[in-house]
Each structure stands twice: as C-alpha cells, then as structure tokens.
Amino acid sequence: MAERAKVTIMKISLKQIGGNFWWHWFLGTMGAFFLSLLLIEVGEKPDLGVGYGLIGGAVIGLAQSWVLKEYIAHSWRWMWMSVIAWGLVGGSSVGVVGWITPAGEAIVFRAIYGALHGAAFGIWMGVAQWFALRHNINRAWRWPWILALCWSVGLGLGWTFGGVLRLLTGMFLGELVGLTIAWLAVASLTGIALNRLLSDAKKTAGN
C-alpha cells in the first residue's frame, strides 16, 4: 500500500501530459521502427524467430520507454515487457508482428487476417505492457483492449495496402510500405489512447 501511495505522489510530480506527448510518442515509435529495419529484414512468418522478436522489442520498447520516462514511473519496465513479449511471440505461431507479412496475396484475406492477427497480438502485448502501466494509470486493464483495437486496425490496413502495392509493383518492397502504414496507424492510435489514459490518471491523482 505504501509503495502504491508513493507511486501516486510521483505521478503528480511528473511532467504535464498534452499534445507534445503524442508527437514524442509518434516520432519515437516511427523512428524506432525505421531504425529496426537496419537490424531486421522483413519477411514471412517462418523467416523471423525469437531473436528478431527480441531485437524488435528492444528497439521499439527502448524508444517508447524513453518517451514514457517523463510521464510514468519505472518506465524501463515498459521496455522489458516489450522485449519479452515480442521475443515470445517471435517464437510462437503468431510471429514477429510488425515485421512479418502474410504469405497469401488475396486482398480480402489479408484485411481480415490482418485485423484478427493484430487483435490477438495486441491483447498479448497489452497484457505484457499492463505490468508497466498498472501502477501509473487507473483501470489499466483497459490497455490490452485498446492495444488490440490499435493493432487490429493497423495490421489490417498495413497488410491490405502492402498486398495491393506488392501486386502492383511486383516487388516485396510493397510489403515494407504496407508495414510502415501499419506502424503509422498503431503509433498514432496508441499515442492518442495513452495521452487520454495518462491525462485521466493525472486528473484522478489531482482530485
């Protein structure tokens, strides 16, 4: 209880939440994704395993926790949970979501499969990141569901556009553009959601 009260006090003293947060979050996430492309070669599910999941999780998690350190306590936990979660999905049948593309070319299949796959991954990653958020925001259990929605929209869009571009150009590069679209959507939507959650937490803490 004492620990929890201490964290709440810390929250109040941390930086004011606002529009800047969204920009920092968005640019941090996208910058990390582009940086990750130097280390990870995008491919189909079997091409990327645990190792690449750990690398991807580390790069994205590090950038996001760097942005969050001004807003939540113990933000390094965010990075760790991202590393572990992405590493585990990399070794599972889900694959290193964010850097993998589906094998099929049918556009409708890609949209539906992307949305479902994104939702499943979002829940998983959300639960992991909940460990980092739970003492910092109220009703932190909302985060896995929000993340599921964000990744569902992002991956559905990304895999669909990626498929269309790959068909049009005849190059796998189209998939890379598709994944960039997915990350743009995820970074934007999660930025909006986190902004809201952290604002609510601050208001509650202020009351």
Next chain:
Amino acid sequence: MKPKGKKWWDYLWLWGGLGISLVWLWMQAVTIFPDPIGAMPRPIPAASEIRGVWITNVASGVLFSPWGINRALRQLSALNFNTVYPVVWNRGHTFYPSKVAQKVTGREQEPMLKFMRWGGDVLEEIIKVGHRRNLRVIPWFEYGFMAPKNSPLARRHPEWISQPLNREKKPAGNKLEPELNFSQVKIPDFIRDRLIRQQVWLNPFHPEVQQFILDLILEVVRRYDVDGIQIDDHFGLPVELGYDSFTVELYRREHGGKNPPYDPRDEEWMFWRSQKINAFMQKIFTSVKAINPECLISLSPNSYEFSYNKYLQDWLTWVNRGWVEELLLQVYRDDAKSFEAELAQTAVQIAAQKIPVGVGILTGTLTHPVRVEQVQEQVQLVRDRQFNGVSFFYWETLWSYLTPDAPGQRRQVFKQLFSPPKSGT
C-alpha cells in the same frame, strides 16, 4: 521533478536491460561490420561449378553503404556462391581509385562512391573480404567502350567518340540487355532525353581509346590481387557506328582510298571493323598475361549471332584463339523455350568444348522483377545441359525488397540450389 530514492531493482531493470540489449546488438553487429582480419587461405577456385553474381552500382546500394560489401559477401559465401564480378568501369567512371582515370577523365573514381566511401577503395575491400570468404573476385569492366554523352570522359575527348553515317540517327539499344535505366518505362521523349543518360561509344579503333581501356585493365591487374578480369557485351561497337573521320581515314588507307560503304551492314565493312576489335582483344590478352599469367580472362557476351551482327563482337574467334578463358553467356529470357534455344546455339556448343562456359541468368531488374521459381527452373536447365555454372544478374535482385518474394524465402531457394548433395542419396 524526478522521483528520488530508487530501489536496487530499479537499477537492475535499467542496467540489466541495457547490458543484455548491448549483448544482442553486438551479436547483430558482428554480422554487419567486418570480421577481424586474419591470415586466411587463398580462395578455392570455381572447380566444378561457377556460382557467380554481378555486383553493379546501378539501382544497387551495395557498393555505397558502409556495411554493404561485408553483408553481401558473407551471405553469398554462406550460400555456397564462389565468384563475384564487381563492377569497376561504368558510365565513364572507375569504381576504384584510378590514376589512369584521373589523368584522362579528371576524376579518380566515381564521385558518389568517393563521397560515400570517404575516398576509400571498395575494390580492395571486396578482394580482401571476398578472398577471406573463399570467393573468386573478377572485376567487371561493364561499360567497355560505352560512356554517357555528358560524362567528363566524353566531354574531354570528343575526338574519341565514334559516329554513325547519319548523325541524327542514334544506334538502336540492346533489346536483349536488362534495363536498369528505366528505358522500358513509357515516358514522353522530351522528358526521357532530359532524364535519361544518352550513351556514346568510344571509337575502339582509335589508338588513344585502346590505350586508355588497356591501361585501365592493366592498372587493375597490376595493383590488385584479382582472380581475373571480365569484359562483356559492351566490348564492341554498334554496327551503325564507324563513320567518324578517324575510322573513315583508317579504312581508306587500307582500301586504296575507297570510302567505307554506306550500308553499315555491308559484310566486308563489318568484318573489317570486327577484325580490328579482335586485334585489340588479343593485345589485352597478351598484356594481361605478361603481368599475371594466372589472371583469368572472362567474357560475358550475348548470343554470338546477336553480338556480331549488332555489336561487331566476334567472340567465337576470341574463344578459338584462346584469348578468353571463361565465358558467361547472358541469357536473359523469361520463357523456358527461348532460354533453351539460346543454350543450344552452335557457337555456345563450340565454346563449351574449349573453355568453361556458364550461363548468365536474370534474377530481376527494377522494371522487371523475376520470380524465384523461374530462376530455379533456369538453373536446372543449365545443369541438365552440363554447362559449367551460372552467374546471376544482379546482386540486389538475388534476395532483397526489390524482388517479388520475401528475401528470406529466396535465400532458402539459393541455399537448396547450391547445397552439396547429401551423402547416401
């Protein structure tokens, strides 16, 4: 304000995380950055099968990015390739620091390469890393006598440029050659003329041109520990050309004052020009061998009929006279039938009885992606006909985002193609 009095586990989270991340990044880095340099044996020669790839500067970043060479050669070696043909002469520039080029063109090496490599020597790096990884390195003089109209070389030496009879009429392009310059993209002519480089051809009969090309080749052979040198289909002259004043005068001197025929396809006129190129080829062979008898002379032409009729390149004579020691026939076809027809041509069969003959296979260009199944099928056709191997055009389209398939999937296919047969099977 930052929270005070961090607990020990906060530090564990932080520094433990950073430590493990650094270990992972290091493990990645060893695959990106150079291996420690150590004394390694000389490369194994392409004993049984040529497994090569052309490394070019056009539509490819491999020569320019700091980790490009290491990454490329590591992957090629891991997949049992044994030869690389890195470009050293393209668009009027060298891809190594060249005193010869400096003197003639005013530029030591290609400006973008010089900038990206901080004036370093990419050819030296390719040879060092390639040999360490048991790859033969055979520098490729890709452009031969061709150069962009606006290149420093062409601007400094207009007297070296060969001309058609009607100067308004440009020589027809090589339709068999894979295009990396967007020339298959339909765009209006007035835009194309401004965007796309117009090519000219150096006069292969001009002694100063011959000396320049020979000096470039010999500079590479003298200065670098190369396994050979390669020239290709650009080592010739479009049949429409040869009407410049120097060549006309030379022809007249040797024909009792008679002018060359108006018809560029006149049999004797074609023969006369091709003989001059043959003589220069012989000179290259003897000059290279005088410096390094072990240096292989490799040639990568189009089919013989096309080479001779369009580019006056009489490569079968070169093979018969022993001036070429390895031949890689460019067979950039999509359909299996025409691919097979090229392999069945008489000149190729004759060459195959005298020297190792491999087949150049197209793995794709920017405007023409090629599926890996087609590559697989063509390699099999080459093997079925007992040729001495294959070389792929070009590195960036072996496995990359510019291919139709995922890079990892393509690597798997090449791995299977070049894996040693399992014992007992």
